[in-house]
Amino acid sequence: MLRLANKRIVLGVTGGIAAYKSAELIRRLIDAGAEVRVVMTTAAQEFITPLTLQALSGNPVHLELLDTDAEAGMGHIELARWGDALLIAPASADFIARLAHGHGNDLLSTLCLATRRPILVAPAMNQGMWDSPANQNNIALLINNGIQLIGPAAGYQACGDIGLGRMTEPDDIALAVAESFQTGALTGFHVVVTAGPTQEAIDPVRYISNHSSGKMGFAIAEAARDAGAAVTIIAGPVNIKTPDGVSRIDVISAQDMYAATQQCLERIETLDSLKGQVIFIGTAAVADYRPDTNATQKIKKNPDNPNITLQLVENPDIIAEVAKRSPKPFTVGFAAETQNVIDYANAKISRKNLDMIVANDVSNKQIGFNSDLNAVTIIWPGGSKTLDIASKHIIANGIIQHISSLQ
Ligand code: C5P
Numbered sequence: 001m002l003r004l005a006n007k008r009i010v011l012g013v014t015g016g017i018a019a020y021k022s023a024e025l026i027r028r029l030i031d032a033g034a035e036v037r038v039v040m041t042t043a044a045q046e047f048i049t050p051l052t053l054q055a056l057s058g059n060p061v062h063l064e065l066l067d068t069d070a071e072a073g074m075g076h077i078e079l080a081r082w083g084d085a086l087l088i089a090p091a092s093a094d095f096i097a098r099l100a101h102g103h104g105n106d107l108l109s110t111l112c113l114a115t116r117r118p119i120l121v122a123p124a125m126n127q128g129m130w131d132s133p134a135n136q137n138n139i140a141l142l143i144n145n146g147i148q149l150i151g152p153a154a155g156y157q158a159c160g161d162i163g164l165g166r167m168t169e170p171d172d173i174a175l176a177v178a179e180s181f182q183t184g185a186l187t188g189f190h191v192v193v194t195a196g197p198t199q200e201a202i203d204p205v206r207y208i209s210n211h212s213s214g215k216m217g218f219a220i221a222e223a224a225r226d227a228g229a230a231v232t233i234i235a236g237p238v239n240i241k242t243p244d245g246v247s248r249i250d251v252i253s254a255q256d257m258y259a260a261t262q263q264c265l266e267r268i269e270t271l272d273s274l275k276g277q278v279i280f281i282g283t284a285a286v287a288d289y290r291p292d293t294n295a296t297q298k299i300k301k302n303p304d305n306p307n308i309t310l311q312l313v314e315n316p317d318i319i320a321e322v323a324k325r326s327p328k329p330f331t332v333g334f335a336a337e338t339q340n341v342i343d344y345a346n347a348k349i350s351r352k353n354l355d356m357i358v359a360n361d362v363s364n365k366q367i368g369f370n371s372d373l374n375a376v377t378i379i380w381p382g383g384s385k386t387l388d389i390a391s392k393h394i395i396a397n398g399i400i401q402h403i404s405s406l407q
Contacts, residue, residue, distance in 0.1 A: 004178050005033035005244055006222065006393055010083035010115075012108040013053065015043020017158040018090035018124035018167035022048065025089055026056040028174035033244075037062065037079065039108045041095065065107040076107055080114035081390055084397075087177055088112075089150070090124030090167045093135050099147070100138035117394070118180055122150040122173050127163025150176045185404035187228035189277045190268045192329070193221045194261060194284035194318060196236035198254040202310065203295035211369040212285035214238030216334075219396035220281055221246045227400050229279070232268075234260045236284055254286045254315035261318050265325060278329040279403060282319035285336060285369075290315055323353040332356045332403060338363035345379050356380040356406065358399055378402050 009029055013022045022038075029036050036057040040050055050061040062079060064070055074082065088095065088108070095108070099121070104110045112119055121142060129135055130152060142149065151168030168176070195217020199207040214235060221233040222243040232247040234257055242248045249264065251257045261280075268278055289312035299308070323331045333354045335345035338361065345359035360376045362368045367375050367389060375389040378399065387398045 004029060004174070004181070006219075007034045007084045007177075007181060008082055008391070008393070009034045009036050009177065010039060010079060010086045010111065011036055011057075012039045012041075012086065012088035012091075012095075012111070013044040013048070014041045014088065014090060014092040014095040014108070015046060016090040016092045016124045016167075017047060019044050019047035021167060021170055022089060023052055023056055025170035025173055026053060028170045029177065030057070032174055032178060034177075035059075037074075037082065039063075039079070039111060041106055041108055043092070043094075062107055065110055076110050077114055080111045080117075081394075083115065083117055084391075084393060085118045085120060085177060085180065086111060086115050087120045087122070087173070089120075089122035089173055091121045093123075093125045093129045093132075093138075096121065096123060096135065096142065097138050100141035100145075118148060119146075120148045120150055120177060120180060122168050123152045123165070124167035125152075125165045126157060126159055127161050127165040130163070130165035148176075148180060181226045182228065183226065183401075183404070184228045185401070186224060186279070186407075189224075189229040189279055189407070190271075191221070191224040191229040191231045191279045191281065192261065192264055192268070193217050193224070193231065193233045193281045194235075194257055194286070195221070195233055196238035196240075197285050198236045198257055198287045198315075199252050200254065200287045200290035200315075201252075201294040202291050203297065203299045205298050208287060208289075208291070209237075210285050210287065212236070212238075213370045214240050214283075215370075215372065215392050216374060216396065217281075217283035218243060219392040220283055220399060223393070223396040223400040224279075224281075226397075227404060232264055234264065234284075254290060254318070257284060257286060258316040258318045258321065261322060265322065265329065269327070278327075279332065279407075280319070280322045280329040281332045281403075282322070283334050284318070286318055287315055289313060317352065319354070320352040328353075330355050330403070330407065332358065332399075335359040336362045336369075342377060342379070342384075345377070349379065349381075356403065380406060 037059045038053045039062045054061045153166045154164045196214030197210045197212040199209045218240045225231045234249045249260045292311045292313040341359045341361045345357045374395045378385045
């Protein structure tokens with residue numbers, strides 16, 4: 001089974017007998033690593049209770065568009081932004097018609113209008129309804145609007161008919177959702193990502209570090225893997241699970257990270273099949289300076305001298321050294337700044353000889369170091385592009401998509 005690790009799926013359940021299979025579908029999605037939030041139409045609640053789907057998804061089920069309590073919890077626009085994909089299973093003929101024509105008269109149809117993420121639809125209806133010209137026209141509209149259809153399958157139907165219109169089985173729907181995240185845009189590439197902070201030792205118990213959580217780097221590694229790349233993440237001290245299928249090298253200091261990066265690139269460069277297809281993404285918040293000596297014993301307080309001086313020396317600039325390699329990997333830097341974000345980012349592109357830089361304003365608490373959200377501007381020699389505030393996973397996918405488009 002392909003993984004859906006950390007993917008957020010909004011599951012829309014509409015009114016049809018196949019709604020009972022949504023319970024099993026939630027299980028399959030969660031087994032594959034996804035987080036699921038369920039939205040039910042009024043008709044769906046005639047077939048299966050919100051309580052069942054709430055218990056299985058582990059999240060409150062969203063039912064009403066005009067419900068102030070629910071909107072206060074997670075508003076419909078927030079819910080649209082939360083999801084990495086919107087899956088509607090089962091999708092009734094009526095809902096398909098409303099989706100095809102852009103209706104926005106209930107929570108689920110509004111989400112379909114508001115989301116900028118992929119919409120996947122698993123139709124379920126009687127075979128006569130499926131074949132009807134009106135439904136087939138609506139299906140053509142969905143396809144034209146870039147909506148992905150899953151099924152329907154053929155076979156026995158609840159009404160006794162045999163034919164096309166059964167909802168695809170939950171296992172196969174989960175697989176199709178997982179596949180929809182595999183773009184293949186970086187197949188054949190090796191992506192090396194640095195992530196997290198570095199720790200620069202002062203003595204055996206103290207160090208200098210920063211607030212980087214590593215979340216952005218791990219999300220980038222995962223998005224690169226989903227795009228088909230072979231991915232290595234070189235991580236400073238962070239508490240994040242390694243995404244499945246990603247190789248990980250743990251390091252502590254900037255010097256360790258520098259050595260690990262150089263060794264990793266040397267190894268990749270010996271792989272004939274990958275020559276010229278290496279992408280380096282420096283998301284790590286590398287300490288620019290380290291104490292010039294790492295005391296062998298804990299530094300003690302000196303009652304005669306309340307002030308001590310730490311002498312700092314410059315660390316290697318990992319990304320600038322990567323950009324000097326021949327052949328040069330496609331080199332992507334990050335510019336986390338608290339002021340003049342774009343100006344500093346542009347300066348960094350030329351100073352470090354980068355092919356692209358991702359700039360963000362870490363002074364904004366909503367999108368700062370430890371947040372799950374980010375908003376960035378991507379700058380490359382040909383232009384710039386802003387990715388509005390969204391989960392770090394969505395931003396990571398946007399960054400990887402952009403990197404792919406520049407290859
Ligand atoms: O110069 P500044 O630290 O702002 O540059 C940020 C970019 O450079 C990031 O991509 C970061 O990972 C990288 N960097 C590095 N080695 C350093 C300092 C920064 O790779 N010593």
